[in-house]
Amino acid sequence: MSELGDYLRKARNIKGLSQAKVQTQIGITNSRLCRAENGADNILSAAELKKLAVLYDVPVVPLFIMAGFLETxxxxxxxxxxxxxxxxxxxxxxxxxxxxxxxxxxxx
Structure with missing residues (x-):
């Protein structure tokens, strides 16, 4: 599992959200979120990561770094x-x- 995928799964679980609930709230399909959480690279866009950051109440910059959109x-x-x-x-x-x-x- 990738660092980003693990982080996303933990953040979602901390918020008590199912993948279906995330889909309802921000429009990322269950299958794409599942693939991202299981380590599929480049599956989510920067805009989708930003939506997840807001939903999960986590900072967006570390997500962008883990996804390769930004370098330290x-x-x-x-x-x-x-x-x-x-x-x-x-x-x-x-x-x-x-x-x-x-x-x-x-x-x-």
Whole structure:
């Protein structure tokens, strides 16, 4: 079984959903979901994975990485700008965003 398939099955089971219920809610057929959960590669589209992430209440980025839609290196540029932001309060984050907006407008 693939890492993605195992993750999808566990997430669905944690939510207490049957494959039939998933089909009803987002339109992925039982057979395609079963094949994905059993490790079939490239069976689900990025849009379908996003729908599953929302339904299962899991982050979409790890699903995209496991499915091969993203590489970890694709995220490095974005992650570097957000290091330690969890240590800031909302006022500090707003201040930084206003500085970024000012610089972008100045370049403009």
């Amino acid at each position: 290196s694709d995220l490095e540029e974005y992650q570097s700008g957000f290091k330690n932001t969890s240590m800031l309060d909302s006022e500090e984050k707003n201040h930084i965003q206003s500085e970024i907006d000012f610089i972008i407008k100045k370049k403009g």
